[in-house]
Amino acid sequence: MNWRIASNPWIMILAVVVSGGVVSIWLAPSSPENQARPLIDFPAESTNESKGTGTQSARGYLGPQACAECHLPIFQSFAKTGHAAASSVARPEELQKSLPSNPHRVVLTPDSINVDLEIRPEGAFQTAVATSGQSRFEHTERFDIVIGSGKMGHTFMFWKGPRLYQLPVGYVSITNEWCYSPGFPKERASFSRPIDARCLECHITFAQVAADDPYSFDRDSLIYGVSCESCHGPGQRHVEYHKSNPDSASAQFVINPAKTSRERQIDVCSLCHAGGGVKDLRTNAFSFCPGDPLENHLRTKTVDKITVMGPHSNDQFLRLSQSRCFTESDRLVCTTCHNPHSFERNNTAHFSKRCQTCHSAEACGKSSELGTLIRDNCVDCHMRKAGMELHEMGFFSEGTASGATLMRDHWIRVPKNANDGDHSLFAILAPQARERLKQLQIEFALDSAGEVQRLHWPAGLPTQELVLLRTFSKLQDLDLSGQSLDQAAWDIVLQLKQVRRLGLSKTRLSDRHIKQLTRLIRLRHLDVSACPQVTDESIADLESFVVLESVDLRETSVSSAGIERLRINRPGCNIRH
Template identity: 30%
Template sequence: MQSPLARPLPRWMSTAAVVLIVAGVFAWRWPGAAEVPPQTGAADAAGRRYASPDACASCHRSIARSYSLTGMARSFARVQAGTPVLAEIDTGTGLVHAASGRHYTMTVRDGRLFLRRHTLGPDGNPADVVERSADYVIGSGNHARTFLHREADGRLRELPVSWYADRGGYWAMSPGYDRPAHLDFRRVISTDCMSCHNGYPRGPVVDTGSGPRFPEPLPEGIDCQRCHGPGQDHIDAARARDREAARRAIVNPARLGRDRQIEVCLQCHLETTSSPLPFQIRRFDRPPFSYVPGTSLGDYFIHFDHAPGSGREDKFEIVGSATYRLRQSACFQRSAMTCTT
């Protein structure tokens, strides 16, 4: 199976064709049953079992400690009394979004963070008031933090205001919200969003058509198994002092071939376009959270891209451009370097 980057979008594929493909895929996958991701004690399609993320630290203390300081490890957290995020953001201040005419205020009450939105009525007083709790935060805070509200049924909704770390820290509209007709409190977090911003959920994720319902407790941060694959068999072999079995049971990205090694990063760092059309579609027979490092990413996602020679080779977009820039570099083309070189 070729690397995803080796499969450009054919010239003949028009916008209409892409729309039809998307419609067909989603019609096939219209959720009527539970989508069950890997979880603690569960196995992937090859029978490899996932472990509790905390188990890795029992043998790899130094690595676990240093990894815990990275942005990936701090990518997702619960917002509650005593969490560092409440001390690192400015609360009680307001944000006026001129494009939509909405006013937003973040406040803390009883150790919980809330976002309040209102407009101004004809008499100049607050109207159309809505308030939601900020129950989780996406983002380490190195660059930004976006907040999520949890519904009673387990669905997560993105809040329209985010905290940005530069210039001493400030509130502004969340990515994609700085426009008159934004989604406000209506954007439901998808499994695709969760799969790259957090560790794999530890229980079944049910979606009956109105958005995925994530089980509690949610992981807090991307854990070791995102890059090393399911770890329970590795742990069991290590406890049995079977060194060779332990090595075979875990993925060491450094020992993978170049394409498979790069795809460990590309599972989340390949976005071929930021346009409204999808840049990738998960294959219909692959449930969410089922990609395993060391396997072909092309067996999990179908990626769409501009055809070679279409004049779009030098594009610069938000997420996926790093991949293009790396592959265009002289160092990459003249050596065997990868993302981790």
């Protein structure tokens, strides 16, 4: 047992309670007013050495390396995907990369409980440290298995005999932080959460489960990652047949989901992406085979139970099933948009092209406003990302950083109102707009938050691309000198309410345009030099600017009298003429 007493046990331990295979350590209260409470619990040493003699033992799973022998390009591409990384053996050298220090302490309760993460020569470990007065108790378990692709983070498991348990501290990618995992009791360090076969079924390809205990596994049987056989079925008969019949051109004893019905294709994904936990199993975990009706294996959630998105992706099919794209089509399946053999995460342009196999960009109601931008990003408007704060998901530690993880909503729909997407539409498209600026070789500068703050639009570029500017909500310094602005381009300029410095030198500017520029209520610096159509008629409008601090009127038709009038009525304004 990996625990030790660091002081006089008669002083420290009030009780050691063993119940249901779980050991709970109760520490004596450090002061009379504090009540005794269990600060650490962990599984008792198991005597069950079952090797999993259930029906799964003859299923014929081989692992993805067996597929690589004949399908190497597909295997190499798939190995980069999130499904391939859904689980793995814990490697200390990889864990070390995300630890701020070695050891690194996660504080659960400042007065009594911490968890230390440490890389040692013999492996990586989590050690819970509980203190009460001068007493101290420690319990240590090894990082054995990593769960999660890393998109959101990782959780970790350890072996205790043939059983798996979840370690209390996990890693959150979005904040680069180690903290207590969701669902654990906040008042103690718990090592007693067992992992059942249904939980494991959605993170690994196969595990041989004990016939009499859904919490016991044969360690050597685990096939990590959600890999080839998760979608194509056990590969042993397929491999044996084709090694014996190398000239056979027709794949035997393997399922190609694309050649099954729409329902059976969706079932393969719905095993893990349509809800349904251990209480919903109708057969044993790991007994579902692609091509079988999922309803015979698992009772999935219904649409009325999915009102909000959760931290898992187990609601994605149910969200999708509410979409008109799904209900009005008899062909749309998960792989219409997702290629399970390729890493495509965050490639919005790539996914948007798949939208446009059915929908034209010109048919979008925002096409006239967004121009070319709309071709590269359908999904951020019609499949919004929903943010969940870490504390809402159940992650916590003393001083947990504020942060939200974003999950893509698979309910495809048109935003109904401004708050549902239209209001932030241009901000949504900002990443694509920045990439477009680079393609056009347009000079721009970013602020400390990575937002476009300053931009020079070179003469000669098509002004229809000016729609890009509407996506940059923090743009303050804009130089459009030398441009020939048509009415559509000018209308875009007038919508940039956040701009503080505007360069319009050598543009076809007139007194009418100066009057319209008064709408830019934050404008402080204006350059209209070399615009001969600007005359004394603009003086009254220049006087009415809210916060104008400087104006360049060189090579305009403004007279000396007009300059003097402006100087008198706008004292403090720097006037170049």
